[in-house]
Amino acid sequence: MKRFGLIGAALALALSFGNAQAAHVLVVLSDSDHLELKDGKTFRTGFYLNELMQPVKALLDAGHEVSFATPLGRAPSLDRGSVDPMYFGGDAQALRAHQALLDKLALTAPNKSPVLSLERVAQIGYDRFDAVYVPGGHAPMQDLLASPALGRLLSDFHAKGKTTALVCHGPIALLSTLPDAAGFAAALAAGRQVSAPPQWIYRGYRVTVISDREEEIAKPQLGGGAMKFYPQAALQAAGVRYQSNAEPWTPQVVTDRELITGQNPASAPGVAAELLRRLR
Template sequence: MKTFHALAASLALILAAGSAHAGHVLVVLSDADQLELKHGKTFATGFYLNELMQPVKLLLDAGHQVSFATPLGRAPTLDRGSIDPMYFGGDAAALRTHQTLLEKLALTSPETSPVMSLARVEQLGYDRFDAVYVPGGHAPMQDLLDSPALGRLLSDFHSKNKTTALVCHGPIALLSTLPQAHQFSTRLAQTGKASAPPDWIYAGYQVTVISNQEETIAKPQLKGGEMKFYPQTALEQAGARYRSNTQPWSSNVVTDRELITGQNPASAVDVAKELLQRLK
């Protein structure tokens, strides 16, 4: 039954594409529904509604095909804290529209989700996809940062100069391309410092990600917990050149070669617009 619904959902997305020149975008999400914090604490999380659905809706409205994957092929989890009109410019109707689309796609339903595993994506072949998009929420900090399967996908895209877009906590996924990604993140969590090979594929790239300042402002969300490290620090220590907004929580998009990165939830629409330009 799950296979039938997954195929039906995929067919619906293909039919939505409509255009002979439509692009095919792979959206990669986390399998995680919680983030491990310091001192054995955890924080319930997932993907942010606007960071996923605003770009997905814009892509579908423009006639592109969208497929979804997680490292293990599990239905991803919606961060309940992101169900808030403030992430949609205070527009409650826009919030409902994007919630309705999420429900229609059935992404979070364990029985009917069309989500593939990254192993399945690799079997199908990376060449069928024109771009990859990774939304945020804290969940990518749990598994996308050191997923070997994601590292292979992003490395392939990098080698072919194919558009790679990420927003908020999503850019932490770039670390998955490090030769020893898990060891890098472990050292950073334990000591606050880690080094990456100088020939890391994204070394010297200008990128953005949720800033240390914004993480500090948002720290009360963790209910007394503390993250093992911040993504800005991780990307800087890996060798990326970090660019931030001076105004927290305002949109900031940085493009460098094939990479499009957005700093925070407010950046999701602008990242999607840049992605749409690349797909023309």
């Protein structure tokens, strides 16, 4: 409890504005700095800068409190390919401002990072948080989709109807709530036909995630490798009602009950706006 108290106090003092109506948002990131591909290849990755920091900056600017967690409490990794003005509308100054805030938070500093483990979050109590946000980058495909600790957190938020926002590859984390998430992911990777139990908590939800088409367009980024499966196909197999923009890389935000999902990096500001609207 002491560690959480210090972290919460530091964030509140340094980065909030004393809003009496402030909410407390938990941002969940991956521990992984890579994604395992087909044929034993790997791809160095992490979180996308804009997908994390545009919503985080918007939350802090609005006076809300933000805490960070990964399954194991490790400092998350930044996907260096996302440090590019194109993800900030071509605005190099905006890129620098968001990167400066990331540096101020020290999230990626192994010995300074304020990141909690999801076990610690459970000890603190899920009721301490008003919303959860999961950004993308490829890393969630490595661990968040099958994290039992994340599955317990999301199941609790679902049961209480608490706002759950995810963007780009982040929505793959919804699979962590499956009874056998690891087995589901392994079957997908092996190319076997799978389906989630009829009682899966997100079955029938309208959801978006980076599309199969966008994954194919971005495939050269993998350096000759190939993903074991795409998140759109995985979530559709689990039973969501997938929604996508006709034009790749254009913003798309879908809300259904407690869920807010964004399709791609360009959707992060829209997810942030909807999250802020819910918190008001």
